[in-house]
Amino acid sequence: ALCAIKFIFFPVHPMWQEPLAIPGGDRQSPIDIVVRKSVFDPQLRPLKVQYDPRTCQQIWNNGYSFLVEYDDTTDKSTVKGGPLEDQFRLCQFHFHWGENNAWGSEHSIDRRLFPAELHLVHWNSDKYSLFEEAVIEENGLAVIAVFLKIGKRHEGLQKLVDALPAVRHKDSLVEFTKFDPACLLPENIDDYWTYAGSLTTPPLTEAVTWIVMKRHIEVSHDQLAVFRSLLFTSAEEQVQRSMVNNFRVQQAVKGRTVRSSFT
Numbered sequence: 001a002l003c004a005i006k007f008i009f010f011p012v013h014p015m016w017q018e019p020l021a022i023p024g025g026d027r028q029s030p031i032d033i034v035v036r037k038s039v040f041d042p043q044l045r046p047l048k049v050q051y052d053p054r055t056c057q058q059i060w061n062n063g064y065s066f067l068v069e070y071d072d073t074t075d076k077s078t079v080k081g082g083p084l085e086d087q088f089r090l091c092q093f094h095f096h097w098g099e100n101n102a103w104g105s106e107h108s109i110d111r112r113l114f115p116a117e118l119h120l121v122h123w124n125s126d127k128y129s130l131f132e133e134a135v136i137e138e139n140g141l142a143v144i145a146v147f148l149k150i151g152k153r154h155e156g157l158q159k160l161v162d163a164l165p166a167v168r169h170k171d172s173l174v175e176f177t178k179f180d181p182a183c184l185l186p187e188n189i190d191d192y193w194t195y196a197g198s199l200t201t202p203p204l205t206e207a208v209t210w211i212v213m214k215r216h217i218e219v220s221h222d223q224l225a226v227f228r229s230l231l232f233t234s235a236e237e238q239v240q241r242s243m244v245n246n247f248r249v250q251q252a253v254k255g256r257t258v259r260s261s262f263t
């Protein structure tokens, strides 16, 4: 019975075999954010988010999550301010979620896991000209993370949920336009934690300034159930596998400081 209890309260469902050697490996993500160890930094400015729904292009299932991709050939959808010295362009957003509502997020707050986590991925367009260039540079990327909790239906998310059956299988893609990702941000984006980390899927490069929102958003049980109806596998494969538990195990903090924008 004891081991069963351990299982229930300390679920570890690594999505994939962790590679042995990671470049550097001392600023990996995700991590558990220990609130009492985070340091308030009064110099952290408010985040300035400017998204243009007209840059939204498509949704595709990459066999790991579903990505909503944006036209990042101009500075129409950007984030700056906060911990960022430069301007960063939105290229895509995606989610990580569990097989049930007990877990699914990549980051945790004092070990508390959430059923899902949104990642809005941006690259430094002041210093680089392509995502691929920025992804290997230590100040190349900025990812805004927002936790999802089960509660009332999220009206803005429903347009995305309705498009998911069209990308059920790996490598499927569908046109998806005029979606404003700002609707997925909590009302208050001034309260966040920030730390230096990495991508949480290959290539795992240590290029990310993480901005983890303190406030969560709510989605309904049925909306999250549609995420779980997606598949890791392509239409041709004999055995279909549900796209769930697509999160990475938490990584060592290794002396890093997590700063907070609030006291």
Ligand SMILES: CCCCNCC(=O)NCCc1ccc(S(N)(=O)=O)cc1
Pocket (backbone or CB within 6 Å): 119, 121, 132, 135, 143, 198, 199, 200, 201, 202, 203
């Ligand atoms: C247009 C072709 C692009 C190929 N480029 C390949 C590539 O670098 N992909 C990595 C993309 C990625 C991975 C993990 C995160 S997370 N979970 O840390 O936010 C964010 C973004």
Ligand SMILES: [Zn+2]
Pocket (backbone or CB within 6 Å): 094, 095, 096, 119, 200
């Ligand atoms: Zn992610």
